[in-house]
């Protein structure tokens with residue numbers, strides 16, 4: 237028995253709710269300088285009620301081999317990862333045209 241999506245009532249393997257939600261996000265990626273010149277990549281604009289930011293952050297951290305956190309609807313990654321984050325987000329199902337890199 238496959239799990240049923242609570243939103244559309246279809247089995248999870250047929251459900252496209254997550255895909256639709258991902259298409260609706262407008263993501264902004266920027267880099268902030270912190271104390272002692274430390275750089276942090278900030279990913280914002282993702283709806284944390286529909287998307288598991290914690291899981292997404294964990295995926296990004298392991299792919300980029302960096303530290304980071306997710307809180308208040310933002311993902312923070314240590315270091316400047318503007319070069320690779322967009323492609324990793326596309327891999328995770330977010331449309332490239334909705335991703336803005338500052």
Ligand SMILES: [Zn+2]
Nearest residue numbers: 241244251253
């Ligand atoms: Zn669904």
